[in-house]
Amino acid sequence: MAKPVGRRGETRERILATALDLFVEHGVHGTSLQQIADRLGVAKATVYHQFATKDALIQALVQPVADTLGELLTRAEAAAGREAQVEVVIEGLVEMVLARRQIAAVMHGDPAVEAAIRATPELAVRSAKVKDLLLGPDPSPSRRVALSVFNAGLMLSGTDPELAELPEEILRQELLGTARRLLV
Amino acid sequence: MAKPVGRRGETRERILATALDLFVEHGVHGTSLQQIADRLGVAKATVYHQFATKDALIQALVQPVADTLGELLTRAEAAAGREAQVEVVIEGLVEMVLARRQIAAVMHGDPAVEAAIRATPELAVRSAKVKDLLLGPDPSPSRRVALSVFNAGLMLSGTDPELAELPEEILRQELLGTARRLLV
Numbered sequence: 001m002a003k004p005v006g007r008r009g010e011t012r013e014r015i016l017a018t019a020l021d022l023f024v025e026h027g028v029h030g031t032s033l034q035q036i037a038d039r040l041g042v043a044k045a046t047v048y049h050q051f052a053t054k055d056a057l058i059q060a061l062v063q064p065v066a067d068t069l070g071e072l073l074t075r076a077e078a079a080a081g082r083e084a085q086v087e088v089v090i091e092g093l094v095e096m097v098l099a100r101r102q103i104a105a106v107m108h109g110d111p112a113v114e115a116a117i118r119a120t121p122e123l124a125v126r127s128a129k130v131k132d133l134l135l136g137p138d139p140s141p142s143r144r145v146a147l148s149v150f151n152a153g154l155m156l157s158g159t160d161p162e163l164a165e166l167p168e169e170i171l172r173q174e175l176l177g178t179a180r181r182l183l184v
Numbered sequence: 185m186a187k188p189v190g191r192r193g194e195t196r197e198r199i200l201a202t203a204l205d206l207f208v209e210h211g212v213h214g215t216s217l218q219q220i221a222d223r224l225g226v227a228k229a230t231v232y233h234q235f236a237t238k239d240a241l242i243q244a245l246v247q248p249v250a251d252t253l254g255e256l257l258t259r260a261e262a263a264a265g266r267e268a269q270v271e272v273v274i275e276g277l278v279e280m281v282l283a284r285r286q287i288a289a290v291m292h293g294d295p296a297v298e299a300a301i302r303a304t305p306e307l308a309v310r311s312a313k314v315k316d317l318l319l320g321p322d323p324s325p326s327r328r329v330a331l332s333v334f335n336a337g338l339m340l341s342g343t344d345p346e347l348a349e350l351p352e353e354i355l356r357q358e359l360l361g362t363a364r365r366l367l368v
Contacts, residue, residue: 024295025295026213026296027212027214027294027295028213028214029210029212029213029214030211030212030213030214030295030296031213108293108340109292109293109294109340110211110294111209111210111211112214141354141355141358142358142361144346144350144358145341145347145350145355145358145362146358146362146365147346148337148340148341148344148346149333149334149338149341149359149362151337152336152339152340152341152344153334153336153337154333156292156336157329157332157333157336162315162328162331163328163332166328166329171325171329174325174326174328174330175329175333177326178366181330181365182362182365
């Protein structure tokens with residue numbers, strides 16, 4: 001079964017991409033390291049060599065999201081005034097979802113990934129900060145509900161088959177428009 | 185392990201409620217019929233007697249949603265004019281999510297349930313009709329994106345821990361308000 005694989009970093013990236021495809025199709029619990037190896041056409045040991053557990057693999061998948069949120073918060077904190085901060089965060093989140101559609105979807109919809117996120121303190125802390133920034137001080141029920149709807153809707157929009165045929169630039173503009181209708 | 189259980193219908197309802205709790209916690213793939221039996225304190229055979237497969241159990245969970253959508257479409261088709269029809273559908277969907285928060289969440293977030301929905305033609309057809317009614321004829325990209333965000337956000341709002349402390353009547357009003365901002 002085992003095909004020749006490239007350099008260590010390349011194998012790692014291919015494992016992550018394949019795992020993500022399978023997570024989107026079957027959920028995290030429905031995907032084993034063996035299935036990832038089979039889909040990729042490598043020995044299971046090749047996967048284990050990179051990721052001893054599925055949790056380690058999930059953490060590697062969500063790390064870039066934690067990094068992106070960190071950069072986003074730095075930019076937002078540098079913006080002048082709450083309105084500008086909200087705009088920076090909205091634009092940053094939309095870009096993140098467009099760049100990482102599948103990760104955004106499994107991060108929101110899958111209980112197994114949600115548990116992994118809670119176990120990644122950096123990501124949990126940054127997500128909470130982003131949410132607090134969008135809620136603002138003493139948020140009304142109206143704003144809480146609008147943010148909950150926008151957050152779930154945004155995270156899942158990148159993989160929604162109903163939107164699959166929209167060009168990325170149109171999707172970007174319309175997600176920004178939806179965000180502004182709900183949160184600005 | 186086996187505790188005495190009540191009438192057939194009662195046992196069936198308890199199995200469905202317990203399965204739903206476990207699906208929300210671990211995802212459908214992460215939940216076995218054995219785990220459902222263990223959580224409920226009954227023999228695995230008691231679960232098998234009601235549901236031969238997990239798919240049969242999922243279909244029993246989503247059947248009331250198919251029924252609700254059927255009633256909703258009948259009412260919408262009886263309403264005069266598109267605006268009134270959209271309002272009937274929005275109100276009906278919000279009520280459905282409030283009445284069946286956990287089912288709505290697993291129906292939207294879990295690939296295993298999404299596959300079961302595709303295998304339940306009645307539900308798939310009705311969901312598509314509800315979506316078409318909300319989109320309207322020749323929908324713009326703006327409306328497509330707004331509906332995608334609203335749909336995912338609504339389905340997951342009933343189990344969002346951030347909204348858990350909101351009284352149901354407030355949540356109902358704010359979900360309706362969010363729907364109207366995006367879709368009316």
